[in-house]
Amino acid sequence: MSNTKNTVYQPKNKTNGLLFDPRTKILLLVELDILLFLGRSLAYETSVFLFCVLILFVGGQRKTALKCVGIFLFFVLTEQLIQPYLTNSFASFVHFIVVVVRKVLPAFMLAKWLVATTEVSAFVAAMWKCRFPQNAIVTTSVIFRCFPTLSEEWGAIKTAMKMRGIEFNLRSMVTKPSETVVRILVPLFISALNISDELAAAALCRGLDNPGTHTCMTLIHFRWYDIAFLLLVTAALAVICVLNIKGYSL
Amino acid sequence: MENQRKKKSSRGAIAAGVFIALYLVTYFIIGAITMPVAVLFILMPELVAFFAAPTYHMMLTKSPNWISIFIAAFLPSVLLIASGHIPIAPVVSIPAGIVAALIAKHGNYKSFKWNSISHMFFSWNLFGGFIPIWVMRDYFFQTTLEGGMSQEFCDTLRILTPWWVLPVMMISTALCSLLGSLFTKKVLDKHLTKAGVL
Amino acid sequence: MIEIQNVSFTYNQTDTPSLSGINISIQEGECVLLCGKSGCGKTTMTRLLNGMIPDFYDGTLDGQIRINGISPINCSMYEISKIVGTVFQNPRTQFYTVNTTSEIAFGCENHGWPPEQIYRRVMQVAADLHMEELLNRNIFELSGGEKQKVAFASIYALNPDVYVLDEPSSNLDYFAIRELQAILELLKKQGKTILLAEHRTWYLEHLVDRAFYMEQGKIISEYSMQELADFTVQKRMETGIRPVRLASFTIPHKEPVPSLHTLSMQNIRFAYQKQTVLKINQAVFHAGRITAIIGKNGAGKSTFVSVLCGIMKNQKGNIYLDEAEVSPKKRISTSYMVMQEVNHQLFMDSVEEEILLGVEEPSEEQLNKVLLQMDIAELRECHPMTLSGGQKQRVAIGAAVFCGKTILVFDEPTSGLDFSHMMQTARLVEQLKSPDVFIFVITHDYEFILSVCDGVVEIENGTLKNNYSLDYAGLQKLKKFYSIDVDNII
Numbered sequence: 001m002s003n004t005k006n007t008v009y010q011p012k013n014k015t016n017g018l019l020f021d022p023r024t025k026i027l028l029l030v031e032l033d034i035l036l037f038l039g040r041s042l043a044y045e046t047s048v049f050l051f052c053v054l055i056l057f058v059g060g061q062r063k064t065a066l067k068c069v070g071i072f073l074f075f076v077l078t079e080q081l082i083q084p085y086l087t088n089s090f091a092s093f094v095h096f097i098v099v100v101v102r103k104v105l106p107a108f109m110l111a112k113w114l115v116a117t118t119e120v121s122a123f124v125a126a127m128w129k130c131r132f133p134q135n136a137i138v139t140t141s142v143i144f145r146c147f148p149t150l151s152e153e154w155g156a157i158k159t160a161m162k163m164r165g166i167e168f169n170l171r172s173m174v175t176k177p178s179e180t181v182v183r184i185l186v187p188l189f190i191s192a193l194n195i196s197d198e199l200a201a202a203a204l205c206r207g208l209d210n211p212g213t214h215t216c217m218t219l220i221h222f223r224w225y226d227i228a229f230l231l232l233v234t235a236a237l238a239v240i241c242v243l244n245i246k247g248y249s250l
Numbered sequence: 251m252e253n254q255r256k257k258k259s260s261r262g263a264i265a266a267g268v269f270i271a272l273y274l275v276t277y278f279i280i281g282a283i284t285m286p287v288a289v290l291f292i293l294m295p296e297l298v299a300f301f302a303a304p305t306y307h308m309m310l311t312k313s314p315n316w317i318s319i320f321i322a323a324f325l326p327s328v329l330l331i332a333s334g335h336i337p338i339a340p341v342v343s344i345p346a347g348i349v350a351a352l353i354a355k356h357g358n359y360k361s362f363k364w365n366s367i368s369h370m371f372f373s374w375n376l377f378g379g380f381i382p383i384w385v386m387r388d389y390f391f392q393t394t395l396e397g398g399m400s401q402e403f404c405d406t407l408r409i410l411t412p413w414w415v416l417p418v419m420m421i422s423t424a425l426c427s428l429l430g431s432l433f434t435k436k437v438l439d440k441h442l443t444k445a446g447v448l
Numbered sequence: 449m450i451e452i453q454n455v456s457f458t459y460n461q462t463d464t465p466s467l468s469g470i471n472i473s474i475q476e477g478e479c480v481l482l483c484g485k486s487g488c489g490k491t492t493m494t495r496l497l498n499g500m501i502p503d504f505y506d507g508t509l510d511g512q513i514r515i516n517g518i519s520p521i522n523c524s525m526y527e528i529s530k531i532v533g534t535v536f537q538n539p540r541t542q543f544y545t546v547n548t549t550s551e552i553a554f555g556c557e558n559h560g561w562p563p564e565q566i567y568r569r570v571m572q573v574a575a576d577l578h579m580e581e582l583l584n585r586n587i588f589e590l591s592g593g594e595k596q597k598v599a600f601a602s603i604y605a606l607n608p609d610v611y612v613l614d615e616p617s618s619n620l621d622y623f624a625i626r627e628l629q630a631i632l633e634l635l636k637k638q639g640k641t642i643l644l645a646e647h648r649t650w651y652l653e654h655l656v657d658r659a660f661y662m663e664q665g666k667i668i669s670e671y672s673m674q675e676l677a678d679f680t681v682q683k684r685m686e687t688g689i690r691p692v693r694l695a696s697f698t699i700p701h702k703e704p705v706p707s708l709h710t711l712s713m714q715n716i717r718f719a720y721q722k723q724t725v726l727k728i729n730q731a732v733f734h735a736g737r738i739t740a741i742i743g744k745n746g747a748g749k750s751t752f753v754s755v756l757c758g759i760m761k762n763q764k765g766n767i768y769l770d771e772a773e774v775s776p777k778k779r780i781s782t783s784y785m786v787m788q789e790v791n792h793q794l795f796m797d798s799v800e801e802e803i804l805l806g807v808e809e810p811s812e813e814q815l816n817k818v819l820l821q822m823d824i825a826e827l828r829e830c831h832p833m834t835l836s837g838g839q840k841q842r843v844a845i846g847a848a849v850f851c852g853k854t855i856l857v858f859d860e861p862t863s864g865l866d867f868s869h870m871m872q873t874a875r876l877v878e879q880l881k882s883p884d885v886f887i888f889v890i891t892h893d894y895e896f897i898l899s900v901c902d903g904v905v906e907i908e909n910g911t912l913k914n915n916y917s918l919d920y921a922g923l924q925k926l927k928k929f930y931s932i933d934v935d936n937i938i
Contacts, residue, residue: 033337108334115332121550135263136317142267143274143325145546148588150271152540153792159759160793163785164847165806178437183795185304186441188272190791190833193447196268196312198541200261205498206544206602207529207558209260217553217566261504444797445833 017060022118022126024226028055029110031233036106038240042076045103052106055229056113068109075102120144125218134214142199153191157184259315266313270322273305277326277376295380295419296426299373303430304438306369307362311448314359316351319368323347323375330379339378346375366431373427374420449641450474450497450610455511456665457492457501466492467665470511476609479632479642479655483676484662485688485866486838490645492665494612496520497643499528515610529555532610533603537618537864539595548585548598555606573605577631592745593624600631610641617648618864621745621892622930625651647866649676649692661687688866694894694932704902705736707883709770711855716765718755726751726762726910733903735854738877738887740897740918742929743907749890752907753857756888757783769854783855784848788863788890790840794832799824802832803847814850822846822876838869845876856880858889862896874900894930898923 020028035048049072056065075098082098085091120141127137161168161183172180200208280297284290309318323346327339350372357364442448452472458465467489474480482490495501496513499520513520520528536542545551552573556566574580579597587595596616603611617625629651635642636655646652649659652673659671677692681699684691691697711733718726726748733739741749754760756767758779766773774782787793796802803818804810819825822842827835832843841861848856858877862870870893878900880887888905891897897904897918904926906914916922927933 029331030337033331037336104334104336107336111332111334120546133317135259135266135315136321138260138263139267139270139313139318139321140325141545142264143271143321145544146268146271147275149540150268150275154275156787156789156792159754159785160787161795162759162780163757163783164793164795165781166795178433181301181433182438182441185438186445186833187792187795189304189308189442190445190447192268192272192308193265193312194791195541196265198536198538199268199544200264201500201504202534202536202542202599203264203544203554204260204504204525205500205529205532205534206555206606207526209524210526210558210560213560215557215560215563215566217550217557217563217570219563441797444831446831447833 017062017117018058018225019223020059020117020229021220021222021226022122023130023220024222024230025114025118026126027230028233029107029114031237032110033107035233035237035240036103038244046072049106051233052109056109058225059113060117061113064109064112068105072102072105075099075105119218121216121218122220125216125220128214128216129220138208146195149195150192153195154188157187157191160187262313262315263317266309266318266321269305269309269312270318270325273302273309273322274326274329276301276305292415292419295373295376295423298376299369299423299427300430300433302373303366303369303427304434306372307365307431307434310354310359310365310368316355319351319354319372320347323350323372327375327378335379338381342378342381343375346371346378350375362431362435366428369431370424370427373423376423377416377420380416380419449476449478449516450643451512451514452496453512453514455496455509455513457496457507457509459492459505459507465665466507467496470665470667472660472667474641474643476641477636477639478657479636479652480644481649481652481656481659482643482645482662483647483649483659483687483689484668486864486869487664487836488662488688489665490662491614493662494534494614494643494645497610497612498532498534499523499525526558529606529608530559531608532612533606533608534612534614535596535599535603535616537615539592539599539619542599543587543595543602546587548587548590549583551587551598552601552605555602559606569605573601576634577601577604591624593620593627596620596624597627597631600628608640610643611635613642613644613646615646615864616644617646617651623744629655647688647690647864649673649690650694653677653692661689663687684867685871686868688868690867690870691895694930695927697895697898699895699899701899701901702878702881704734704738705881705883707734707736709735709884709886710768711735711886712768713756714766714768716755716762716767718751718760718762720751724910726755728752728765728912731905731912731915733886733888735886736881736883737902738881738889738900739903739905740901741888741890741905741907742892742897742926743913747907748910749907750859751910753785753859753888753890757785757855757857759785779855782853783857784851784853785857785859786841786844786848786861788860790837790844791833793844794840797831798829799832799835799843799846800828802843803850805847807851810850818846818850821849821879838865841873842876845873849876849880854884855886856888858887858891860890860892862891862893867895870896871899894926894932897926 032048032052036045039045039048053065053069056062056068078098079095079102082091082095086095124137124141127140158168166183168180168184277298280301281294284294284297306322309322323343324340327343330339331337350368353371354365354368359365439448450472452470455467455470456465457467470493482493484490492501495505497515497520501507502509502521503525509521516531518531520532543551544554549570552570553566556569561569574583577597577600579601582590582594582598587598590598596619617628620628625648632642632655644652644656654673656673659673659676660667661669661671673692676689679687679689679691713728713731716726716728717724741752743749751760755762756779758776761776767779768774794802796805800815803815816825819828822845824839824842824846827839832840835843845858845861861873861877865873874896877887877889889896889901901918903917904914904922905912906929914925916925918926
């Protein structure tokens with residue numbers, strides 16, 4: 001820890017690889033997702049897919065990248081092999097699945113990469129940098145922080161219900177829906193309100209309502225590779241859009 | 251004073267966060283139960299609209315502003331993208347969020363009537379994940395037909411989701427949302443008032 | 449440092465003032481304790497200092513408050529947070545982020561410090577409080593004591609002059625309280641002014657300079673810790689102040705009721721997410737006794753009790769009631785657990801309905817008896833959620849009494865209770881002793897165990913480490929667990 005004492009806090013790189021700015025990652029995800037659906041030939045699909053694999057590779061998820069290449073190859077092979085049997089409805093079904101899943105694989109891959117390699121603090125820092133309204137940032141940070149707490153509360157309420165003999169299953173929902181729903185919602189809402197109050201008290205006592213500037217310990221900025229990738233993908237998107245409009249089939 | 255407003259809005263922002271988290275939990279639990287089964291799939295928006303109504307009204311009570319509504323509408327579609335779905339959901343959820351916010355603002359975020367109408371339009375943000383079935387269907391079916399799928403299979407799939415199902419779903423979702431709002435006002439609020447919460 | 453002159457405050461929702469005519473002057477570097485029964489106004493006092501009154505809680509305030517020359521009533525909570533830091537009771541809901549490092553930085557970020565300065569400060573805080581290994585961790589994976597430490601670190605980072613603590617030890621086990629003690633010693637050395645509202649006094653003996661006893665919103669008297677230590681048991685019942693020296697605390701308690709009914713566990717294994725979390729080879733319990741379940745936070749006490757009651761199904765092993773095996777489903781129907789967080793288990797609209805819930809063919813006479821016994825008869829029609837914490841707890845215990853189940857479990861029934869209410873709860877639980885009933889209490893409360901428990905079960909890492917009766921030898925074992933030495937002063 002001592003050798004980093006005088007450096008600034010960077011978002012921790014969870015895996016080895018290039019550290020992309022979170023804004024870059026989001027933009028890449030959206031642009032590549034759109035690109036995926038602008039062309040239909042296998043060649044086009046494969047090239048977009050390979051580009052995504054490249055991103056994962058340099059972005060620190062080598063193993064996942066290789067796994068996805070394997071899955072992709074497997075699906076393509078299955079599709080080719082099953083061609084002669086398409087009159088069989090089962091084979092048809094399998095073919096459908098294989099094609100559909102293969103098409104969304106790159107989007108899925110990129111999304112997983114985004115979530116796995118980005119820290120929450122990096123997302124929050126990105127929101128501050130993009131000058132989102134403060135209340136929006138507060139609400140969004142609280143949402144994710146609350147999930148585990150709310151599920152703990154829910155678990156405790158469920159246990160208490162078991163103990164007191166209150167049922168919460170399909171039968172009770174059908175026979176006495178109003179009562180069942182009320183029994184769950186009242187303690188749940190009260191828990192939620194208590195959590196909200198306590199959270200707010202602790203946050204306000206640490207200066208949340210400062211009308212001046214808030215800073216972020218986590219620093220993020222665009223590096224050369226952020227810009228390089230973004231330019232490349234945006235240019236490709238523009239070209240493909242134009243081609244589509246002009247009527248070329250890809 | 252300026253700071254009073256700011257502090258009260260911070261508190262509201264946190265309350266909004268907690269209730270939106272509750273809304274998302276409701277959304278995902280119902281989604282997880284209904285998505286796998288084809289028939290229930292159609293029921294998903296209706297169920298969410300009904301069960302999310304109390305949370306929506308409570309959120310507006312504690313945090314009466316457009317930011318909460320917008321985030322509540324927009325965030326699920328972002329999460330869909332982040333889990334690998336097609337990024338078309340925001341195209342539906344952003345307008346739905348804006349319209350819902352404008353309607354609620356009409357009643358200054360405090361009128362039950364306007365908030366309920368707002369919730370109706372808000373619930374349509376759920377259709378973001380469903381749109382591909384109709385909008386992209388041609389794309390899917392054409393590729394699969396090109397790939398040589400049996401005409402029979404394509405036809406069966408098409409029958410399950412004819413064009414008129416979409417407006418029907420939209421109307422029934424709006425109805426369920428109203429039912430949810432009514433339930434909140436007539437049943438739930440009574441209990442919550444007695445509990446000293448409202 | 450802190451001047452409070454003639455302050456009175458009444459919350460908007462109530463008619464009686466929560467504080468009347470308070471006059472206190474606290475010097476810089478002093479550590480002051482506010483003690484008294486629940487509802488005496490200690491927490492309201494803390495809210496005066498950190499700005500929650502008037503910003504968070506509406507009410508009418510009279511009088512003057514000055515902290516270092518500034519009046520907090522006219523400042524925003526943000527400005528006050530520069531000089532006053534608050535650590536709350538509940539570790540679970542105090543933290544704003546998910547990562548410990550971000551949490552420590554939170555206050556500094558709000559105040560707009562430059563990023564490099566924030567990072568340096570975070571590292572400094574970790575070094576000062578000896579918590580380097582707690583950095584960059586997921587807060588949800590920490591124990592209660594570790595969470596509280598992170599909460600402290602977050603305030604420490606802002607370096608306020610005044611620390612306000614509202615029952616910081618409530619949710620902590622003994623070991624975490626010792627760490628809290630160490631942090632407070634550090635703060636004292638740094639010359640910080642500390643104001644504590646607390647029930648537990650044993651860890652404060654050498655930290656507190658003055659103690660103010662409050663009753664119904666007024667300061668009745670001022671004591672030194674030595675004077676508090678010399679209180680008789682009767683005086684403790686009057687004032688609600690807990691014993692300062694646990695080593696010399698004794699209290700007589702009733703013998704267990706003789707009974708032939710036994711509850712035994714054989715070869716119990718319970719796994720959660722592929723890890724064996726509970727492993728009990730053999731254990732036998734008798735009815736007519738109150739058994740305390742002790743252990744560090746996270747040792748597996750709740751798991752043990754949940755498996756016992758059938759809420760969680762054990763994968764291996766059997767539980768026998770009088771030599772007959774009972775399935776988890778049967779155990780749920782014959783057991784009742786009063787949970788630590790009372791709000792999770794109140795479902796009905798009135799106290800009466802709450803107590804009657806789940807009981808078929810209730811007797812009106814029995815109901816009246818229970819309501820009187822629990823001292824909640826006049827609250828019959830009230831909604832349980834509108835009651836105070838202590839009243840809610842009595843309702844929950846009332847429901848336990850009324851349902852007449854065989855296995856009764858209480859999870860931390862006395863955390864956050866003053867001495868007199870703790871004794872009251874102890875007596876209530878004692879009244880439940882009967883030859884047909886097994887009573888278990890998960891607790892950290894040494895005084896409670898001494899006053900009412902007959903046996904002790906110690907759980908460590910999911911195994912039963914010790915199971916003994918609370919006779920003289922057992923008492924020594926208990927003292928050893930809590931590191932209470934008769935010769936040493938804690």
